[in-house]
Amino acid sequence: MPSKVPMRLVIVGGVAGGMSAATRARRLDETASITVFERGSYVSYANCGIPYALGGVIKDDAALVLQTPQAVNDRFNIDVQINKEVLSINRENHTVDVRAKGSESIQQVPYDKLILSQGAEPFRPPIGGIDLPNVFTLQTIPDLQKVKAYLAEHGGTRVAIIGGGFIGLEVADALHNLGLEISIVEYMPHVFPPLDADLAGPLHAEIRRHNVNLLLNARIEKIEAPGIDTPGRVVLVDGVPILADLVIVVVGIRARTSLAEKANLKIGKTGVTVNPFMQTSDPDIYAVGDMIESEHRITGRALQLALAGPANRQGRLAADNIFGRKISYRGNVGTSACKVFNLTVASVGFSVTSLLQMGFDPLWVTVHPPDHAGYYPGSHPMTLKVAFEKETGRLLGAQAVGTAGIDKRIDVLATAMQAGMTMFDLEHLELAYAPPYGSAKDPVNMAGFVGSNLLRGDVNIIHAEDLKIGQDAAQIVDVRSPGEVSRGYIPYAVNIPLNKLRENVSTLDKGRRVVVYCQVGYRGYLAYRILKQKGFDVVNLDGGYKSVLEGGFKALQTSREKL
Amino acid sequence: MPSKVPMRLVIVGGVAGGMSAATRARRLDETASITVFERGSYVSYANCGIPYALGGVIKDDAALVLQTPQAVNDRFNIDVQINKEVLSINRENHTVDVRAKGSESIQQVPYDKLILSQGAEPFRPPIGGIDLPNVFTLQTIPDLQKVKAYLAEHGGTRVAIIGGGFIGLEVADALHNLGLEISIVEYMPHVFPPLDADLAGPLHAEIRRHNVNLLLNARIEKIEAPGIDTPGRVVLVDGVPILADLVIVVVGIRARTSLAEKANLKIGKTGVTVNPFMQTSDPDIYAVGDMIESEHRITGRALQLALAGPANRQGRLAADNIFGRKISYRGNVGTSACKVFNLTVASVGFSVTSLLQMGFDPLWVTVHPPDHAGYYPGSHPMTLKVAFEKETGRLLGAQAVGTAGIDKRIDVLATAMQAGMTMFDLEHLELAYAPPYGSAKDPVNMAGFVGSNLLRGDVNIIHAEDLKIGQDAAQIVDVRSPGEVSRGYIPYAVNIPLNKLRENVSTLDKGRRVVVYCQVGYRGYLAYRILKQKGFDVVNLDGGYKSVLEGGFKALQTSREKL
Structure with missing residues (x-):
């Protein structure tokens, strides 16, 4: 039931978390005054779709705009004000200072409860040329429009994507659709940093199979704009310069904490600190989404996470708690997926x-x-x-x-x-x-x-990255068929097909450890069970030869010896 | 470690559960003597693929045969004997009587532990004509071969599938590929009996969209074979006879319990009784797969379940327990999926x-x-x-x-x-x-x-099947747009688009219950929140108009009144 004095709820930021909070608040209280200030010109848009709109997979940018301010107002009776930036919070008076874009005058708006959902800023690394007109970040619809406008005006067929994370790969995938020549420049040894190197192997192959120029361990010296007679380039500290008419920088984000900082709210290492009810250090101010640190369920440690699902749920939960429902956020596990070609x-x-x-x-x-x-x-x-x-x-x-x-x-x-x-x-x-x-x-x-x-203890395994080969290392037994072995094998391995293992056990040295392997690990496991029961010290290669191949591990980089 | 005296393990049945038990046993004990008796001529085949092999989706029947007896022996040192039926169990002497197909002589085989994995028998309902040569069940590779041979020899373009369950639908889907004219004859009011009627609605539409003649609530009087001048037919008690050159009967299965019964093992209502270690009432005899009853995790009651996943896990678990690992089966939840066009x-x-x-x-x-x-x-x-x-x-x-x-x-x-x-x-x-x-x-x-x-208590709902309409029922409010309403609506509903609801609340009668609905339920929920907070007795239609349509509920069968 609505309280007697209508609650004044102010929300800073009108995308995922902010809009979820606003609409949940309205569902919980018809009488509340709900105001959303968004400094950009769009609210409630699907920023996760931006790479696909750039690549033309999503044909119409308008498909990304899930709600207009007017539509939100019509349906939810929420006052959505775009192009309005909240400059400061006066915690004592419970007001925020708001300025309209292009205006000098400052409006003071009172709140009973305030929710911050300001998101995160695309990080622009301090590289020479990062501010050139052909260098873009890609987070908002205006960002998208700028890139499209630049391409339309200047043409260009060569795009360098700086950053091989989630968004960099989505952009590469989507732009490939347009027939552009794409380079990905990644600072780390592999794309998609949340992954282990061995899982990234298949991604590297897939990216290169689509004729994308993939540069790993790449240090950028500077970016050069296209001149009248010279092409634009991304110049590496070491290596051939990359021709690039257009550069898209997607190397990560930084939580937008400056407003919270100015208001002396508690800030953690990577974002604003909140309790499980999404409250900041000021109990009347909540914060949600990419700008906060929330507890990771595995480690219990606070961590910034930029995912739309959690942001939406946190927004909903902030509203729940503001309107009297004590529901705790359970922390993140960081579930994510990405299409790479x-x-x-x-x-x-x-x-x-x-x-x-x-x-x-x-x-x-x-x-x-x-x-x-x-x-x-x-x-x-x-x-x-x-x-x-x-x-x-x-x-x-x-x-x-x-x-x-x-x-x-x-x-x-x-x-x-x-x-x-x-x-x-x-x-x-x-x-x-x-x-x-x-x-x-x-x-x-x-x-x-x-x-x-x-x-x-029914099996013991060794991982491909730990596999040592050579005369003094363990005996390596390849239990695949000769046909499979002929297509590639681990140096120093002997081939005893699984079905022949029982009868050939005596050819192995019981005094030395045996590493068995097959293509994917199952036959290796069967071989392990046989040898273990015969009294051998044996380990099975986890994931088999396929894991060695995909991971590009040392064992394969050694020159291949005769079996 | 192997025991001193090698265990003699005998397994009856060489498909999913039996073969999982045999191979797990070997992995646990290199010294055990493991014998599998299979009364058919194939072991370890993918019976779940049979509908697709019939329809040519799987091109080569051989793809279904995952292992031959020889291959199993070569790899696992397991003695697999096909075309051998176990006729009886002598529990006191710990022997089974085995007879080879076509032979009269009986072999007595000793066991220390016995695992039964005999599966289930396709049920042939007592209908006139059920034993005609053009009437087939479809469980095994020989069944598949018989149907293919019949089609090859006699031709035929019209197939009647008796039974609209899991396998019936897979067969219809697969046979549609071959361009045959298909009828499905289902005794119940809807296909896929584990489902509620409203979920089956979209399946019925999809089946009919593929020109399959779908008959529901259909009682069969008899099946007639094709004559020289007359086509084969499935004659219904009520309705037009169905022309059918070929009839496939897939109306369910019955656990194969006769061997266990003869041995006085405890039998439940739907299959052999086992404890969580897969032991029957005789601790030296285990049973797994479609022939047993296992506990359902929701009800705690014993229930027969014919799914390959549980059968495989039960087989593995029986071997675990036989070889000294006390691991309990956790019961089933009956997870299943089916492709229907x-x-x-x-x-x-x-x-x-x-x-x-x-x-x-x-x-x-x-x-x-x-x-x-x-x-x-x-x-x-x-x-x-x-x-x-x-x-x-x-x-x-x-x-x-x-x-x-x-x-x-x-x-x-x-x-x-x-x-x-x-x-x-x-x-x-x-x-x-x-x-x-x-x-x-x-x-x-x-x-x-x-x-x-x-x-x-944040929402109250009514289900489509419970919706009553008419002058004396609740007020029904359709909160969709007029455009949506013009494509169909619930009789007696008034249309107040959601965005106009706040300003039109006064047009509703506070003394009568209000049912709100939209297309899928979300706007109805928003309308609920508005009306509830205004003091109305209100319920939202669960799943919205779409659920009414899909379920084919009463509300729609009434003649449509003017709004």
């Missing part, structure tokens, strides 16, 4: 690299099952890597890449993770199986089987 | 109909969100219905139908259900969002929002 990559929780950096001591397994039954047409193998706690089997992270069924498996694993499930639970998980959709043993079950075997 | 239908847990029949008093909600962001090309709406406990919000069942993303949402909900999650948990679930894959508010979140609103 014909591949999908998705992840949840942390990569093994991140876990190790944070001081975790996880176990992890890699499987390469098909997305659906191999005997039904159109089946494709995926790579699925799951990390978990050594002591309990609790899920810590999952990453997958492949042609089909990737988002499904990561969503299932994200659900399992949020439920606190372990690898043992994945063994038992009953998932839908019909030939077009899955297998009697789903990829998630497969990961569960391998992980549980490892936890129970 | 361009639609997918999937479900987990129980339908509302089943829950009500079993004496549950559930709540349920229906949503129609798109499979991925509407602004990205190729988005399709789905229908998702979720049932849950009134008191706790615990998930009891979920059903979905649509063009894309159906199996994903049901797998997520199946995972949530197995984790014991509630509707409140679905609100918070963080799932992967990128425009090609989902929305910031995933369909699963949407169901969670609606369900949680209902549980918290």
Whole structure:
């Protein structure tokens, strides 16, 4: 029931989190006065669609605009004011200072409760030429319009994308549609930093298969504008300059905290600090979305996260709490997916690299099952890597890449993770199986089987990145068929096809460790079981030869010896 | 480590559960003697692929045969004997009597542990003509070969499928590929009995859109074979006879319990009784797969279930327990999916109909969100219905139908259900969002929002099947736009578009209940919030007008009155 004195709610920012908060507030209270100030000229637009609108996959930019201020007002009786920037917060008086774009006058607006949903600023690295007119960031509809206008006016066929993260890859994928020549310039050794290197391998191949010029470990010296006779270029510290008529910079974001800072609200390392009710250090001021730090469910640590789903839920929750419902935000697990040409990559929780950096001591397994039954047409193998706690089997992270069924498996694993499930639970998980959709043993079950075997001591594994080869290392046994071996193998390996292993056990040296491997890990596991029961010290190569290939690990960079 | 005296394990049945048990046993014990008796001539084949092999979607029947006896022996050192039937079990002596096909002599084979994995028998209803040579069941590779041979020899363009369940629909879908004229004859009022009627509506439309002659509530009098001058027919008690050169009977299965019965093992209502370790009433005899009853996780009751995933896991678990690992089966939730032409239908847990029949008093909600962001090309709406406990919000069942993303949402909900999650948990679930894959508010979140609103009393709903119309019923308010209304509406409704509702509240009678509805339920919910806060007794129509249309409910069968 509405309170007697109508609540005055002011919201700063009219995209995902802000608009979710505003509409939820109205559903909870018909009498509240709800005002949204948006400094840009659009509210409630789908910024996740911007790469696709640039590439013409989404034909009409207007499709991105989900609501106009007028439509929001008509439906929700919410006062949406665009082109209005909130300059400061007077916490004592409970007012904000607001200035309209192009105006000098400042309006003082009172609030009972204030919600900040200001998002994050695209980061522009301090590179020479970063402010040139052909260099763009790509976050808002005006950003999109500027890039389109530049292309329309100046033409241009060569685009350099600085940053090989989520948005950089989406932009590359979308722009490829337009027939442009694309370069991706990534500072790190692999694209998509939330991923481990071995999962990025298939992405690199896919990107290059589409004739994109992919530069990794690339340090940019400067950007040069196109001259009258000279092409625009991105000049690297080391390497051939990249010709670029247009440069798009998508190297990450920084939470917009300056308004909150000015108001002396508590700021964390990466964003505004909030409690589980989305309250800042001032109980009458809430903050949501990309500008805040929220608790990560795996580590319990505060972390900034730029995802639309959490931003929307946080906005809804801020309104819930303002209107008297005590509902806690449960923290993030960082579930995300990205289309990279014909591949999908998705992840949840942390990569093994991140876990190790944070001081975790996880176990992890890699499987390469098909997305659906191999005997039904159109089946494709995926790579699925799951990390978990050594002591309990609790899920810590999952990453997958492949042609089909990737988002499904990561969503299932994200659900399992949020439920606190372990690898043992994945063994038992009953998932839908019909030939077009899955297998009697789903990829998630497969990961569960391998992980549980490892936890129970039924198998011991070695990861491709830890594999040492050479005369003094372990004996390596390739248990694949000779035909498979002829297409590539690990140096120093001996080939004993699995079906011949029992009868050839005596050819192996019981005094030395044996590393067995097959193509994807299953036959290696069977070989492990045979050799282990014969008394060998044996380990199976996790994910098999395919993981070595995809990861581009040392073992392969050694010159190949004769078997 | 292997025991001193090698275990003698005998397995009856060499398909899903049996072969999973055999290979797991070998992985656990290199020394065990493992023998599999299969009465058919194939082991380890993908019976789930048979409809597709019949329809030529799978080009080569051989693709269904995952393993030959020889290959299993070569790899696993397992003695696989095909065309051998186990006739009886002598529990006291720990032997089974085995007879080879076409032979009279009986072989006595000793066992220490016995696993039964005999599957289920296709049910042949007692109809006149059921044993005619043009009437087939379709469970095994020989069944498949018989149908193909019949078609090759006799030709025929008209196929009647008796039974509109899972396999019947897959067969219809697959045979449609061959350009045959197909009829489906279903005894019940709708296809796919695990589903509620409203979810089956879109399936009926899709089936008929593919020119399949779909007969519901159809009682068969007899089947007539094709004569020299007369076509084969399926004659109904009531209605036009169906011309059918070939009849495929897929009306369900019965657990194969006769061997277990003869051995005086405990049998339940629908299959052999086992404990959570897959042990029958004789601790040395295990049983797995379609022939047993296992506990349903929702009801705790024993139920027969014919799904390959559970069969495989049960087989693996029986071997685990035999070789000293006490691992309990966790029961089933019945997760399944089925391709029906361009639609997918999937479900987990129980339908509302089943829950009500079993004496549950559930709540349920229906949503129609798109499979991925509407602004990205190729988005399709789905229908998702979720049932849950009134008191706790615990998930009891979920059903979905649509063009894309159906199996994903049901797998997520199946995972949530197995984790014991509630509707409140679905609100918070963080799932992967990128425009090609989902929305910031995933369909699963949407169901969670609606369900949680209902549980918290933030909305009250009425289901389409309960909607009464007429002068003496509630006032019905259609809050859609006039354009939408012009394409169809609920009789007796008045049209007040949502954005005009606040200003037109006074035109409604506060003394009578108001039913609000829109196209899919969201605007109806907004209207509910407005009217409720104005003091009205109001309910929102669950799933909106779309649910009425899809369900074909009474409200629409009444003659349409003028607005």
